[in-house]
Amino acid sequence: MEKLNDLTKGWHPKWAMMDAVKIPFEQAKINAFSVGVSYAVTAFECIRAHRASDGSLHIFRLDDHLNRLNNTMRLMKFANPPSFEELKNGVIDTVKINAVENQGSYIRLHVYLSPCDLMLSNGPSSWICAAAPRARSPLYYHGARATISSWMRASNASVPSRIKATANYHVARLAAIEAKENGYDATILLNDKNEITECPGSNIFFVKKNKLITPNLDSNILEGITRDTIITLAKNILNLSIEERSINVNELCDFDEAFHCGTGPEIIPIDNISMNGIGEYTKLIQNTYDDMIQECYTQDWLTEIDLTVYPDSESRGEWGYIT
Numbered sequence: 001m002e003k004l005n006d007l008t009k010g011w012h013p014k015w016a017m018m019d020a021v022k023i024p025f026e027q028a029k030i031n032a033f034s035v036g037v038s039y040a041v042t043a044f045e046c047i048r049a050h051r052a053s054d055g056s057l058h059i060f061r062l063d064d065h066l067n068r069l070n071n072t073m074r075l076m077k078f079a080n081p082p083s084f085e086e087l088k089n090g091v092i093d094t095v096k097i098n099a100v101e102n103q104g105s106y107i108r109l110h111v112y113l114s115p116c117d118l119m120l121s122n123g124p125s126s127w128i129c130a131a132a133p134r135a136r137s138p139l140y141y142h143g144a145r146a147t148i149s150s151w152m153r154a155s156n157a158s159v160p161s162r163i164k165a166t167a168n169y170h171v172a173r174l175a176a177i178e179a180k181e182n183g184y185d186a187t188i189l190l191n192d193k194n195e196i197t198e199c200p201g202s203n204i205f206f207v208k209k210n211k212l213i214t215p216n217l218d219s220n221i222l223e224g225i226t227r228d229t230i231i232t233l234a235k236n237i238l239n240l241s242i243e244e245r246s247i248n249v250n251e252l253c254d255f256d257e258a259f260h261c262g263t264g265p266e267i268i269p270i271d272n273i274s275m276n277g278i279g280e281y282t283k284l285i286q287n288t289y290d291d292m293i294q295e296c297y298t299q300d301w302l303t304e305i306d307l308t309v310y311p312d313s314e315s316r317g318e319w320g321y322i323t
């Protein structure tokens with residue numbers, strides 16, 4: 001398991017944007033009895049900003065993250081959620097106000113129902129966004145030892161598994177704790193058909209000969225943006241064949257390599273499946289992913305941050321654009 005305590009201890013945003021107003025992160029408080037807290041009605045995204053080799057700072061696949069967030073809010077029946085543009089400006093401003101000394105940022109954006117109300121409430125909503133550097137896990141280099149969880153990823157009939165909502169992380173958290181208590185670094189959750197789904201906060205890939213195999217969207221997975229990035233790179237740059245399909249747990253012993261992936265952990269080899277250390281294809285994907293971040297594989301994926309211009313005073317106020 002990634003050293004979760006170390007990661008959160010090390011994640012110290014200085015500033016946050018809260019409903020488009022800049023405040024010190026420590027002062028970013030929310031109502032403990034809000035619907036967002038009481039009933040976990042919070043949609044969120046974890047996003048990264050990278051410094052490219054030319055010094056430019058850009059947010060990776062911001063529009064895709066915001067589209068997924070919109071879809072989450074739609075399925076969670078948020079009434080009048082913040083607009084795409086408001087949230088986009090909010091994330092950009094968050095990166096700007098924390099950017100001075102940052103080589104890159106791990107960004108969290110939460111949109112939650114803010115009233116102190118009953119569970120039928122569907123608004124109004126508030127948002128908070130913060131950013132700080134997040135070090136790459138040592139497991140990226142050494143690989144993780146994974147187990148199979150005794151917890152099952154809920155089926156779509158129990159929770160909408162394709163959305164990124166805090167409510168979906170109850171079982172994921174218990175699975176992660178179980179694995180850590182048993183001495184593992186990572187854990188794989190199955191669904192009710194004994195098929196592989198994903199890890200608590202990341203998607204999973206396997207390698208068989210020169211083919212990448214990953215659970216399909218019907219396996220109760222979150223449609224990860226890193227997953228999609230890897231599929232795109234594997235197809236367009238590496239010419240690898242990809243299979244997105246249901247994977248029975250019995251197939252595990254037949255794979256040559258495995259890794260799990262997400263915005264936070266990036267690409268973590270699973271070394272007790274790739275018996276000979278970090279597998280050749282896993283390394284290739286890690287390197288291609290890194291090159292892509294540096295060399296900006298497709299401009300469509302990047303939102304470049306103009307650090308010479310801070311939130312402008314006319315359209316958005318000095319720090320806030322809702323007055």
Ligand code: PMP
Nearest residue numbers: 201202203222224225226262263
């Ligand atoms: N599955 C779950 C349950 C997650 O929380 C995440 C992290 N957002 C992922 C997969 C990977 O998604 P992404 O690559 O978009 O970060």
